[in-house]
Each structure stands twice: as C-alpha cells, then as structure tokens.
Amino acid sequence: MTFAFDITHRDPNSYARLGRLTTPHGTIETPNFIFCGTKASVKGLSPQQMRDARSDIILSNTYHLMLSPGPDLIAEMGGLHKFMGWDGPMFTDSGGFQIFSLGYGSVADEIKGRGQRHRKKTILQISEEGAAFQSYLDGKKFFLTPEGSIDIQRKLGADLIVQLDECTPFHVDREYTAKSMEMSMRWGDRSLAEWKRKDDGKQRMYGIVQGGVYEDLRRISCEWTRDRDFFATAVGGSLGSHKEQMYEVVAMCSAHIHPDRPVHLLGIGSFIDIFTNVRAGMDTFDCVSPTRIARHGWALVKGAPKERMNLRNAQYMKDQDPVDSSCECYCCRHHSRGYIHHLFRTGESLGMTLLSIHNVATMNRLMREVRAAIGANRLDEAQKEWVV
C-alpha cells in the first residue's frame, strides 16, 4: 500500500480524530505539523537535525523552486527528496499562494528578509487559463496554469501535491470571492485531470476549499472537493482578519468536507490555533513561524505567556536554565538561556540554529501531546497545559 489514510479514533465531542497517513516515504501519525522547507531547505537545519527534533514531514514551495533552481534541474538531480536529502513524507504546494500574495503586493512571510521591504506587484494577469507573473528574483516572466503546476509538482516529486487555486485576497467582496472560488474549482478539475493523465502511483493530490469568509461559499467549495477524486482536502484562501474569524471559517467546513480524507489547514501554526482547529477536524498544519521566529530570538515554550519568550531580552543574560526545562531537544539538553542570549547578542548564527531546533522539537512535542490527548479524551486539559 503506497498511500492510505486510516482514522483510528474519533473524538466523541468534536471533529478531532487520530489518523495514520501513509505515503511511499513513510507513515505519519495525525494530527501532525508540516515544516516549511521553502527553497528545498528548512532554514538553518540539516535533515539530520530535523529528524533529531523528531520531525515527520516537511514541505517545499513550488513557487520558489520554479524560479530557482527550476523543476527540470530538480528532476534531473533525482527529485526533491534526493536533492535535499529528506527521505520522509513530503508535501508541495501549487505555487498559487505566493503568486497571488506577492502579486497583490502583500509581503509573503517566506520572502521577508531578502532585503527589499517594499516590493512592486509582480502579478501581470489572471485569466481563466492561468496566472502571468514576474519573478521577484530577476523580473523574468512566467505563466502558471493548473496543468503547469501539476507538471512542476510531478517533476519535484513530493508525495503529496496540491491543485492550483487562486488565493483570494481578504479585501475583495463576496462577488469576487464567489467568481474566484468558481475559477479555482475549474482549475481544480483541470489539475485533477492532468494528475490522472500522468499518475504513476507516486503522488496524491489535495483539493482546496476556498470561499473566503462566506459560509454558503465554503459549503459549496467543501462539497465540490468532497465529490471529486481528490485524495485529501486542504482548507485555504482568506480565513478572515483575526483569529476568531479564522476559527469560524474553518468550523464552517467541518461538516461538509469529506469525513474520511486527510485534511490540511494551510499556513496556520500557533498552539491555540492547532488546539482549536484540531477540534474542527484538521489533521495537518504548516507554518513558517517556528523557524522564522527562532531567527529573531523567540522560543516557543509550552505554557508560556503568548506561547513564547524572547531570548534577546537582557533578563536571560545570566540565566543558567535551559530554554524550556521540560523540553528534551538538543538545545535544551545542552545549552542555557544565557548562552543563547550571548549568541544573539554577538550575532552568532548558532543562536538561530539552536532556537530553530528547539521550536521544531516543540511543535513536534505539541503534536505528540495533542494526539495522546485525543486518544485519552483530554484535549481540554492538554490545551490548558500548553496555552495559558
């Protein structure tokens, strides 16, 4: 069996469930967290360090890899798994999110820190056929169609791939959102047809739920994905302007998505967001934040105010305790808060590496404890331990 999703337990009080998601590169337990290796590298960490931090699955971004080094080169090098030295399950997105989030002039988290703070809009035209945009690297023009996205993802060779969609911005009205959702459905059908045409048994596809913040549209989109031959479902698009609205929008989907397929929630990753959305039936999550905030000195800490602490703060200068004394990661077993503080203060990159290790390990520990809590019917208690 190369692909499967087995739900082994369902929470009687919510949509939360335990599952086993099998791919040709291994089986992961769900709920689980997918770490972002945007440009075929989880920033600052080797695959070995990711494994040591007990990571199960990573993703790479089709948009970035399409621009550099290009899908043909990665195919020639034996595919993304071999190219980046990760032998476990892997996920790629469609490229759509970055095209549209950059294209509309907002700044995608993943691309922050490349120097230019204010980017010009890079999207040139969106049509039924696909999206024309310019590379943020060198201005080169690209045209991405649903078929093209699937072709690129096939060359990259991740286990789990995603249909192309238009990632609707938040500020558009209901009418635009509905039209955009409908085009995403047609793009989904084309993505699925292209995948089927070349299916070699090595990849499975997620359909994406769009519909913005509108309950009726979300329902239509859920039912559309449910009634197609997708292997899995991803909840995407605009999830609203604040956490409470995001929770509402995700909850709109719970009853209408396919109940037996894996469900991924795109781009969400705080402790509280994971507890809340696991209850809405979400099985996997991804977010750049664990490694991104690490590079700015933030450690994710179970039970800490706002879920985190900043090691750059002078209060940690002489602190001999580990970042989190309940954590068993490499950083917490070997280094003190005072040392991490010193590394950030003196600009030593090892500080970013050590906190990245800690944050990755913490997300993996969170997911293990979430799974244990679902199995023991004590999700509320676990949430109180993690989120204060």
Place this chain on the structure above:
Amino acid sequence: MTFAFDITHRDPNSYARLGRLTTPHGTIETPNFIFCGTKASVKGLSPQQMRDARSDIILSNTYHLMLSPGPDLIAEMGGLHKFMGWDGPMFTDSGGFQIFSLGYGSVADEIKGRGQRHRKKTILQISEEGAAFQSYLDGKKFFLTPEGSIDIQRKLGADLIVQLDECTPFHVDREYTAKSMEMSMRWGDRSLAEWKRKDDGKQRMYGIVQGGVYEDLRRISCEWTRDRDFFATAVGGSLGSHKEQMYEVVAMCSAHIHPDRPVHLLGIGSFIDIFTNVRAGMDTFDCVSPTRIARHGWALVKGAPKERMNLRNAQYMKDQDPVDSSCECYCCRHHSRGYIHHLFRTGESLGMTLLSIHNVATMNRLMREVRAAIGANRLDEAQKEWVV
C-alpha cells in the same frame, strides 16, 4: 594525571613527531588542528556537529569574550566548557593578538563581516604595564595587563592558556622587534608568576616565541621559553610576508624550542602549511579559515588545485557528486554539489553549515592522515595526495 604530553614517535628525517596531549577534558593525538570558536561558538556549528566531524579540540578568543559577555559572566555560568557545551579539550589565547592586530589598524579575520570594513585604530597606548585599547563594539576603554589576561583566562577556564605578548607587526624594524620581544618576555614572566600564584591544577600555560623574521631574535626567544616553566610553546608574532618566509621563520625555531613540550603554531592552517610546519616540529595549528571560507562557498578538497573548490561556481549547478567523493562527512554522505550550489545561490544558510561541516571534517581527516603518515614514515607521499 591531568596534564601530560607524551611523544610516541619521532620522524628520523625531520622534526615531525607523534604525541598524546592530555588535559582534564581528554587526550588528543598530535599533530592536530584546533578550531576557532571565536565568541564561544564555532561559527554555524553545534558542539554535536563538531564532534560528528571528529573534532578533538577548539579554542575561544579571550579578546572577544572579554568584551562580551565578559569573563565574570562566563565564570558565573560555570566556565567556558559548560557555557558553550563543549566537553573536550579547550584552548584560549591571551587577547593580545586581536588587541594589537586591530590596534595597528589591520583587520583581524575573525572580525571581518561585522559590517564596518574600515576601522579606526583602537589601541590607545602600549606600556610596560600593559595595553590600553577601546572596544570595537562600543568604544569602552579597557586596560589589559599580563596578570589581567591570566585572570580572565582563569575565569574562562580553558585547559590550555597563553601568556600575554605584544604581537609585533611586520612593518617595524629590527630594533622595535627586539624591544617588543624583550617586553613580551617580561610579560611572559609576569603571566607565569600570576598563573603559578593561583594554579589550581586545571590549566597549563604556553609561552610564546616572538622575534619577527630575525633568526638571532627567534633563537633568543625560543631559549627563553625553553628555560621557563611553561607547559608548552607557541610560535607567534610576525612570520614574514609570504609562505616561504613563514616556513623559514618557523624552521628557525625547530632546534631551539623545548624538544619535549607541545608546540602550537598560531594562526596557520592550509594543507601545505601544515605538512611543512609539521616537519618543523609543530604539533598543533589553528586558523579561522576552514569555517570562514565555507561561508563564502569554498570547500577544502584533498588533492584539488589550490586545495579548494568554490561551490558557487555555475559549473556545479547540475553536479550530482558529493563535494569530495573520498570524504565521509555528513555533507558528503547526504548532499550533492548541485544542492550546495543551490543553497548558496538562493541564500539558504544551510549551505554555509554543510560546507563548514565538510571543511572541519576535512581538516580532521588531514590531521589523521598526517599522523598515520608520520608513523609510517611516508609524509612525502601523504603530502602528494593532499597538495597538488
């Protein structure tokens, strides 16, 4: 036995020898290479990665740690070993090299890359008592005496420490060099007296050979170190303006330094330099270059032209071979030249980390093969394998 140096074999054709240098934190085989963890961190690598690359010993710079976070803080945190999580043998320098090399307006390698390319001279006054200088970080004034350097190094707690000396610049004349050497001798006596006064059995001291490029001065300086109660000898100061002169200057010392003590050559680290200076009786070496050049895309490669290759070069874009197919480091076992090229091209810091691992592993492999060659009386053959 907490400290010892046992010479187990002497090369019949040169001053090369095999030894075992024992410290309270372990025994290392010599000849060996000491990696620079300038600010209590080998740039980009965790202690575990250093160990995985088979490193035996590291050093930290008193100058940098004196400025930040300060010796008292490190002492309070349990000393440098505990602070940085390195449990093996460790070396600290006296602080002199950076004070003087920065002070005279040259740019110390270790501080490159902190933004400011052209620094103002930071040395304020050199007197018999010591050296007054300003911090390059914040302009704060410091006064370092021989006693002060030993006191700081005692607080840092490395196994192997060094007397304070004046690091004579290259451009001064013989008269200045002689006067400077004589002051360094007096500073050495003061360093030794201060160390003896507080000797707790946990540290041993290197005396430093000065004398510039002048054979008679080098001989005087060697004999001075030989006739003092130093545990070991370090060859320092100006070694000339080019490699051949450096080799000559080091060779001037071979017959006159204490024949039974460990000898460290300060700041030297290319393959050819190591082969040449091992023959002059040098037992240990240090240099920032293995990790520094890694951050610029250079891999050290056995038998490569100029000892290295630059992975940023476009010729490696589709290269599926490891950096060095004869190398067994983590980088070479898991990653291709093409992937490393991609990481540098896209600005992913993992590229610097992986090449740093490779370069550290390569220096350790070089030293293992140098030791084996000395034992087998085939140093010339080994040199031909490494240096083309």
